[in-house]
Amino acid sequence: MLKINLQYDWERFHANYCVNIKPGMTTLLGGSGEGKSTLLHLLGGYLEGRGELYFHEASLLSLPAYERPISTLFQSDNLFPQLTVWQNVAIGVSPSLSLNREQKEKVSWALEKTQLVDKVKRFPQALSGGQAQRVAIARALVRKKPILLLDEPFSALDPALREEMLYLVNEVTDELGLTTLLISHLPQEACLVGGRVILIEQGEVIAHEPVSVLSQPEPHALFSNYLGVGVSSRSTI
Numbered sequence: 001m002l003k004i005n006l007q008y009d010w011e012r013f014h015a016n017y018c019v020n021i022k023p024g025m026t027t028l029l030g031g032s033g034e035g036k037s038t039l040l041h042l043l044g045g046y047l048e049g050r051g052e053l054y055f056h057e058a059s060l061l062s063l064p065a066y067e068r069p070i071s072t073l074f075q076s077d078n079l080f081p082q083l084t085v086w087q088n089v090a091i092g093v094s095p096s097l098s099l100n101r102e103q104k105e106k107v108s109w110a111l112e113k114t115q116l117v118d119k120v121k122r123f124p125q126a127l128s129g130g131q132a133q134r135v136a137i138a139r140a141l142v143r144k145k146p147i148l149l150l151d152e153p154f155s156a157l158d159p160a161l162r163e164e165m166l167y168l169v170n171e172v173t174d175e176l177g178l179t180t181l182l183i184s185h186l187p188q189e190a191c192l193v194g195g196r197v198i199l200i201e202q203g204e205v206i207a208h209e210p211v212s213v214l215s216q217p218e219p220h221a222l223f224s225n226y227l228g229v230g231v232s233s234r235s236t237i
């Protein structure tokens with residue numbers, strides 16, 4: 001269980017997040033500027049919050065980003081153009097790229113998971129957008145951290161590829177028992193990955209429900225406010 005009770009103040013924005021998150025997929029929904037990224041940055045250790053943050057009863061708050069049991073995937077997770085696919089993943093384990101056998105096995109495992117085994121010698125410029133994103137996912141996976149934070153990493157991909165990436169994230173979350181938090185602007189993405197949804201408004205978690213809340217004939221009042229209309233009438237991904 002990830003126990004969050006965190007506060008943070010931007011100049012004109014006060015955030016106060018209070019929620020307990022179980023392993024599995026959780027999608028963070030909310031309008032623009034409501035505080036989704038701020039929460040992920042606090043969890044990842046990229047912003048210094050006040051309050052409490054526990055994972056399996058261990059406090060994470062005083063840990064720097066690199067010591068937290070967390071991998072973060074951002075939209076701008078660029079690959080190193082001068083490194084091959086294998087090296088771009090291996091750098092997630094060891095920045096010097098000198099890996100021992102166990103570390104090499106980790107890299108092979110992540111490349112297999114992301115179906116990149118036949119692309120290991122390619123350079124990023126010879127990859128499609130989806131393949132490049134898979135390399136970024138492999139680099140996040142290779143760190144083998146139990147919490148995965150996804151700050152709209154797939155929003156630049158076309159709908160079919162985005163769907164493919166979401167299936168992949170869902171699959172590894174299940175298989176590895178990860179606690180995965182995905183920021184999305186599309187309620188349909190939450191329906192696709194399943195699990196639970198959190199609604200963030202003005203820097204607070206105002207609802208935390210199973211994803212089925214989005215497809216019920218009578219949606220949860222708070223979610224229907226956010227959606228404006230029923231989910232089913234919105235565009236599909």
Ligand SMILES: Nc1ncnc2c1ncn2[C@@H]1O[C@H](COP(=O)(O)OP(=O)(O)OP(=O)(O)O)[C@@H](O)[C@H]1O
Nearest residue numbers: 010011012013030031032033034035036037038039
């Ligand atoms: N660098 C910053 N300096 C000052 N205020 C900021 C900064 N970043 C964010 N904020 C404030 O925090 C609020 C929440 O921002 P945040 O990026 O967390 O929202 P979001 O829900 O992720 O938005 P979006 O969906 O548009 O990415 C914003 O409305 C803004 O007022």
